[in-house]
Amino acid sequence: MPLKKIFTVVLALFVAGCAGQQTQELLGSAMVSAPVTEIAGNHSIFIATTRKKSDDPNKVFDGERSATLNYARVNVTVPGLHKTGQIERRSRGKSDDPAKYFMASEVVGYDTQPKFSSALNADIAARGGRVMVFVHGYNTGFDAAVYRLTQIVHDSGYPGTPVLFSWASGARTTDYVYDKESASAARDQLEVTLRMLEQSGARRIDIVAHSLGTWVTMETLRQMAITGDRDLGGKLGDVVLASPDIDVDVFKSQMRRYGKPD
Template sequence: MGNRLQRIAVYLTTLLLAACVQWSSMGVHLPPPAPPPPPTPSYMQDIGEVPLDDHARAQKEAFVYPVSFGTTRKPTVAGGTAFSNQRDATLHYGTVSVNVPTNHRTGSLGSWLGTVTNLDPELTVRDIRLARSEAEFLARASAELATVTGPENNYILVFIHGYNNSFTDAALRAAQLGVDLGVPSNNMFLFSWAANSDTLKYTHDEATIDASEVHLRAFLNTVSRVASGRKIHIIAHSMGNRALLRVIAASVANAPDERQTRFGQIILAAADVDRDVFAQNAQNYLRVADRTTIYLSPYDYAVEASSLVHKYPRVGRGEKPQVTIPGIDSVVSKIKVDFPAHAYFAETRPILTDVKNLILRNQPAREGNGWQKVDDYWVVSDK
């Protein structure tokens, strides 16, 4: 009986092999598995300058713009529905929703008079949703990110504010930047350290930005997990540059290249950073970013005051760059804006257009009236 079963098994195997040979000779083959889809490009390719949207003409209705945040401020109300200027030992996560009114003007936070006349209404905070934990924030922020369909939404933008900013000030500026740069809803992030909204407490803010370094590092690590492969771009303003400079330097010093978070564009706006300290550390940006750009101005009175206080030049002010780092672009803005001329990076169309094109194309937008190449840096002025 056993021999008979063995003979049947051999016979069936022979038939199967013969069938395979016959199918092969007839050119019948199983199709190979489909290749995986190509990765979504991080930057737009082979297109010209991308313009800003003109909200004043195009926007028909008011809308709400969400900004995800991490903050070191102490909550003033149970549940984290408002934040003070006092430091907390805990990094709080959440989302702040900002009302963007009809007739919002590009580069503007609005004004009381603009609200009355409806020509340039104020942006306002609608509400704050505090996450109960980092894990909840991760889950919520990841789920709410715009679906990636191309380079126009394959990124996150992080804003780090400067001194003399309340939480509300920082949230409104982050939202204005997000709206004017066309950052997809839920892809705008804010790190708000416990700055005072008081110019006389400048030295207090200096102490606090030093203490905020560890929290900024933690926040950027969290954002990298939320991003899930999307590009992470950063705009650091004023004193916020000090913490970013040290976080990047520590990352390069302590982690091998393959473990460092890779950034897209790093924008250093009106940097309140000592010239020599920057020169000693700026090379680190080249290790972690696709491109780094410095914006400075000879009319920035806030950074000029810092230079007088510290007796040495600051990176964010001058007729020309305070320091030249090969591989890092410098743009001198000679566009005149309202005193103290410290927010020109967010208020002027040429610079906003330049930043938008860096984010979307990894290419600047520095052609046309007002732009001029001088030696190894750029100057932009009123037309």
């Protein structure tokens, strides 16, 4: 299934854009229990990231760059009062109430790629072979990226396996230059992640990229084309570039190298 389309769009699913976050803590101190009837959904998000592990266990990964990929899986619950397009986040000092807020209920780390691939492949097989890779944008903490992908999956009713590729954003509006360099440094690791998915049981791999994540994505597709396998062995489906942060002439150059989608 060769690449069908490359979209450049502004998605309604990205209501919050690149706005800052209330907290960069993914895990709370003590989650309160909530009736099943007050939980709208529970989603497993697989993670491949160029971020370093945080010294704060509640943040899990921070904004520092790692020389190698780190892997994890995060289980996230969506509150029953959730409104489409929104991410209901707790503010500092508020209780960790899954009936009111998006909450990470479990984080599982994988110390090797084979262990991660094994868990990922099992999930892909159970979900029919479809994968969505999300590449977040500028000014985005790890927690915000996890919750954004959860919101997209939940609101769209996506049936496949969600994979977050999280590059090392500083998560501050003043860190644009740092973020741009972090995004550029992550190109090879995004290709490694996509090649890993190519070797999995996935039948179709779609990519959704936002803001500066579109730069990482297009640069990776460009270098994949140079290697001679631009569509992941025919498994690459649609590529969605939401609110792209790419100069138009650079984009034209990237597309000339990539070629016309089939």
